[in-house]
Amino acid sequence: RDRLVEEFSLDYVPHIHADAVIGWAWSVFNDYDFDQNELEFRHRTVRALAGIRRRIQHLHLADSVGIDFHKTGFTPYVSSLFLVKNAHDMRLVSRKPEDMPYLFQSGQYHPGQFTLETTRSGGGPMAALANLKLFGKRGLQSLLGHLVSMAEALREQLEGHAATTVLNGENFGPVTLFRVYPDGVDTFDVPRRERTEVSFREKLREYNRYNHQIFDLIQQEALSGEGVVLSLTDCYRETTYGEPIVALKSYIMSPFSAEDSVHSVLDSIHRARERLQDR
Incomplete structure (x- = not known):
């Protein structure tokens, strides 16, 4: 990106968003030792997971990431996250307080500037947090590795x-x-x-x-x-x-x-x- 900014003499730096609503979860394999393979995945699964890691390991370079916990986070629908690297970038999707005169009268925390405050259940975020704490990295590795194992077994049967x-x-x-x-x-x-x-x-x-x-x-x-x-x-x-x-x-x-x-x-x-x- 920096090279393109210089090459085309841009007066701004493009914002890179990663639509990783499904793939985000495989980031848990970024530091998994496939040679040691502590979870004892079958060889075909190890090859697939290593291939996923090669693609997902650079996710941290994005300026923002979309995540759906109700997909590969095993939570009920709906549970999603929009994550930005720099908090300043949230202003790109926020509304000005003067445009919403009936909100933001007091306090310092105003999520209504960038989301539909008071109209959404807290169930989604709490479910995401609960599953992340329950499974942890090793639990997600085990779950996702199992799904890939079953998909690989199906492909082998179909082939x-x-x-x-x-x-x-x-x-x-x-x-x-x-x-x-x-x-x-x-x-x-x-x-x-x-x-x-x-x-x-x-x-x-x-x-x-x-x-x-x-x-x-x-x-x-x-x-x-x-x-x-x-x-x-x-x-x-x-x-x-x-x-x-x-x-x-x-x-x-x-x-x-x-x-x-x-x-x-x-x-x-x-x-x-x-x-x-x-x-």
Whole structure:
């Protein structure tokens, strides 16, 4: 940033905000010894966590950070934090007392200058503080490492199945994006052709519809109290010829998830595929 300020002769220093509402929590691994690996994470998990640390270790360089404790802090919704490095920067989002004549009559503490004072419950901040004190660094390391372990186990299972392909294999977090295909599809070659070959457009659309149908069946099962809850994105990314690629999404966030939970995902996919074949 300083180099750009000098290069373009800026008369101000740009404010750098890090939208780390999910990734902030992995900062607890900044000083984790992956060689010693005291928490005994499996090798694939250690590799993923080390990859996350390489990306998150520079978070402290940001001027401000957005944090959602209700995501990776395991608190109820809503519990968020806007954190600035320099208190002076809070004036960038504050209101002037003269604009709010019915507030700020006395005292020195006036959060209403930068937030909706008197309209929000204190439950969110208290929940965040309680969890940080309860878990501590080691507790969060254990929880987050477990989620990554389960996500890695799911990816390994999906990659080993002839009818599924993982789209975000290089992702190190708990989110897994994948596609499901009918029998007889070469899942090693077809994903590449979907992304790059315009002549494959109709097949891409056909398999997009297929994934929508798989999602609908899994969703029906989940709403009846069985199976698993997955989500769907209509456009994981666009192909080189401008078509959206539909993807199913698994977001493992429960600390109670286990290998059986991973098998449940595969079982739900299998049942949905069988139901489509029987139609």
